[in-house]
Amino acid sequence: MITLGIVLVLLGEAVLFFEEVPLVDFITGTIWAPMFEPKSFGVLPLVCGTFLITCGAAMIGLPSGLGVGLFLNDFAPNWLRSIIKPVLEILAGIPTVVYGYFALTVVTPLMQRMSPSVEVFNAASAAIVVGVMVLPMVASLCDDAIRAVPRSIKEAGYALGATKCEVALQVTVPSALSGIVASFILAISRAFGETMAVTLAAGSTPKLTLNPFESVQTLTAYIAQVSTGDTPQGSLEYKSIFAVGMLLLVVTLFFNMLAYYLVKRFRTVTE
Amino acid sequence: MASMDDMLKSMSKSVTLTTGTANLGDSQIEHKAMIRAIWRPRPKRRWLAGRIFFLLTLLSTLIGLISLIFLLESILGQGWERVSWEFVSSFPSRIASRAGIKAALVGSLYLTGLVASIAIPLGVGAAVYLEEFAADTRLRRIIDVNIANLAGVPSIVYGMLGLMVFVRICALGHSLLAGACTMSLLILPVIIVTAREALKTVPMGVRLAALGLGATRWQTVRAHVLPTAMPGILTGVILSLSRAVGETAPLLMIGALSYMAFVPESPMDDFTVLPIQIFNWSARPQDEFRVAAAAGILVLLGVLLTVNACAIFARMRFQRKMQW
Numbered sequence: 001m002i003t004l005g006i007v008l009v010l011l012g013e014a015v016l017f018f019e020e021v022p023l024v025d026f027i028t029g030t031i032w033a034p035m036f037e038p039k040s041f042g043v044l045p046l047v048c049g050t051f052l053i054t055c056g057a058a059m060i061g062l063p064s065g066l067g068v069g070l071f072l073n074d075f076a077p078n079w080l081r082s083i084i085k086p087v088l089e090i091l092a093g094i095p096t097v098v099y100g101y102f103a104l105t106v107v108t109p110l111m112q113r114m115s116p117s118v119e120v121f122n123a124a125s126a127a128i129v130v131g132v133m134v135l136p137m138v139a140s141l142c143d144d145a146i147r148a149v150p151r152s153i154k155e156a157g158y159a160l161g162a163t164k165c166e167v168a169l170q171v172t173v174p175s176a177l178s179g180i181v182a183s184f185i186l187a188i189s190r191a192f193g194e195t196m197a198v199t200l201a202a203g204s205t206p207k208l209t210l211n212p213f214e215s216v217q218t219l220t221a222y223i224a225q226v227s228t229g230d231t232p233q234g235s236l237e238y239k240s241i242f243a244v245g246m247l248l249l250v251v252t253l254f255f256n257m258l259a260y261y262l263v264k265r266f267r268t269v270t271e
Numbered sequence: 272m273a274s275m276d277d278m279l280k281s282m283s284k285s286v287t288l289t290t291g292t293a294n295l296g297d298s299q300i301e302h303k304a305m306i307r308a309i310w311r312p313r314p315k316r317r318w319l320a321g322r323i324f325f326l327l328t329l330l331s332t333l334i335g336l337i338s339l340i341f342l343l344e345s346i347l348g349q350g351w352e353r354v355s356w357e358f359v360s361s362f363p364s365r366i367a368s369r370a371g372i373k374a375a376l377v378g379s380l381y382l383t384g385l386v387a388s389i390a391i392p393l394g395v396g397a398a399v400y401l402e403e404f405a406a407d408t409r410l411r412r413i414i415d416v417n418i419a420n421l422a423g424v425p426s427i428v429y430g431m432l433g434l435m436v437f438v439r440i441c442a443l444g445h446s447l448l449a450g451a452c453t454m455s456l457l458i459l460p461v462i463i464v465t466a467r468e469a470l471k472t473v474p475m476g477v478r479l480a481a482l483g484l485g486a487t488r489w490q491t492v493r494a495h496v497l498p499t500a501m502p503g504i505l506t507g508v509i510l511s512l513s514r515a516v517g518e519t520a521p522l523l524m525i526g527a528l529s530y531m532a533f534v535p536e537s538p539m540d541d542f543t544v545l546p547i548q549i550f551n552w553s554a555r556p557q558d559e560f561r562v563a564a565a566a567g568i569l570v571l572l573g574v575l576l577t578v579n580a581c582a583i584f585a586r587m588r589f590q591r592k593m594q595w
Contacts, residue, residue: 067331075325076332084332091339093510093575095517097546098342098568101553105561106345132338139335163317165324186423193425196519196546200553220427224523245431249424256423260416 046244049123050218053198056127057134057191062184064131065138066173069180072139073146074168085140092136100200103129108201126201130194134187141186145179146172182259189255193248199224219248346572349565375548376570378447379516382544385451386458386515391508393455394462398504401463402470403492422460429457430524437525450544453521458511465507469500502589509582513575519546545571 068088072081107125149172157167173180199221223241405411433453473496481491497504522544545567552564 064331064334067328068335071328071332075328084336087336087339091335093513093517093579094342095519095546095571095575097517097519097549097553098346098571101549101561101564101568102342102345104553105349105565106341132335135335163321165321166317168324189423193427196523196550200550220425220520223427223431224520242431245428249428252423252425253420256420259423260419 046217046219046222047247050192050220052123053127053130053218054188054191056124057130058184058188060128060131061134061138061187061191065135065183065187066142066180068135068139069142069146070168070172072143073172074164088136088139091132092140096133096194096196097200099129099133100197103197103201121201126198129197129201130191133194133197134191137190138183138187141183142176142180145176145183148179149175178262178265182262185255185259185262189252189259192255193220193252196224219244223248346565346568349562351566351569375543375545375567376574379544379571379574381447382451382454383512383516385447386454387508387512389451390455390458390462390511390515394459394508395466395504397459398463398466398470399492399497402467403496404488418460418463422464425520426457426518427520427524429453430521432456433521433525449525450522453525454515454518457518457521458515461511461514462508465511466500466504469503469507470496472503473499498589502586505585505589506582509578509585513578513582516575516578517546517571519544519550522547523550545574 068084072084076084103125107128108122111122111125153171153175154167157171162170198218222244401411401414430453433449433456437449437452477495477499478491481495482488486494549564549567549571552560552567555561
């Protein structure tokens, strides 16, 4: 019911939008300037900004999340585990606005001190905080996946004389792989749909750039920007956010389906 | 089976290969190299690799811990002195040093109450239906996949849905009720999923015993299954409520105000919530507002911690009651 509602609402408005702006221009255009004349709706700069931040966040969040998962299972004694787990849960429960504030007031000044050319709003600090944000999620999902690996095959590895590292990398990780990949995909889709932290930290200049120290705008930040300003209902900008939202929904749904499918396959393999 | 055969074949091939070269003995060096390729202990290198691996995983764990400490430290350092009774009980102001969060705090609490009263009955009801009553049909499986998917939809998309359905079509305006409805939609999938997991852990014997004593299906669920599953359901509900408290994006979409000089009194009033107030303050360039934002974050985190503590406490009480 709810999915149907979302799809209908978004489709309805998006169709109105595409009546005025052709679909091809929307997908392949390189200039996004809905506020100025001449208006131009090429979604690529927004996608590029989103992509930049998602990749950066993935580079930080995914390996360290997996590292935490492995550490908790193979190295951490029980008392340490019972400390780290709640800390990760707290980290996961912190509202995203707080991360945005953190990026703006701590991460960015730190980066500016290192190199003065960094802009106040930049993609890199947004990527860093989003990476920290998805870390607990990846960690706890990886932890679950690794935990589900049967003890016997690990013991078999040790019995063959493998070290802890070799068992972890050559036995545990491959057999938990689909669970781990599923957690990665979920994290990427979360980073993709993240709004508040990115809006605060990355600024609002739609730009087709791969330089992480410039200000960019993401799909979600654009929606937030339009909805906080006073855009009259029915105008082209108003309709454009539904087109952007549609794109967002399609991509995240795709990611989630992929993760769901992987987890399902993973379950049948272990049982 | 085919892969097994292939493996055996290739193994026997390699065995004949090695023994072949050994028997021939024409090249002693080649033979030695082969042996080395097959069996290399290299204990030092492997030990080193193990240490490096350990350090890497330790490092990634520390990243999480350090960032948490760093985050708390910076917020405490900036905002602690601003938190006072005055800060909590005054309205936002253009002058940063006099700005307070009364309207936002009341709005947040009001909204959470409304969300709880909408989402909990709906969510738990749906979970009970899906888990206890629904037959395993194709429709149910579609609903399953659907709910799992909905839990992953970005929150701002829910905001757009809320904007269209509640604000425009139902003409609720930018009101507290519209916000609560949107938030309820957002957390419903999470509540349903966790409640179903909790219901799944109830042993089948409990149900069979109740049914065997002549209870109807509804009586079984109400008197036995639900109380047993209660701790799990409660945890899920409270965790999703705390998500609702911290969520900003959808409310931004449906138009919660960022400046409010009065307290909302009925569900139809305009409103604002803590995260939006924080967002608004941290987006401003002046340092004084940044400090106010830090103080606001402290209050928000305080509310969240209290909610989570309630969850843990409630879970403990129920668990004690339900000992077998």
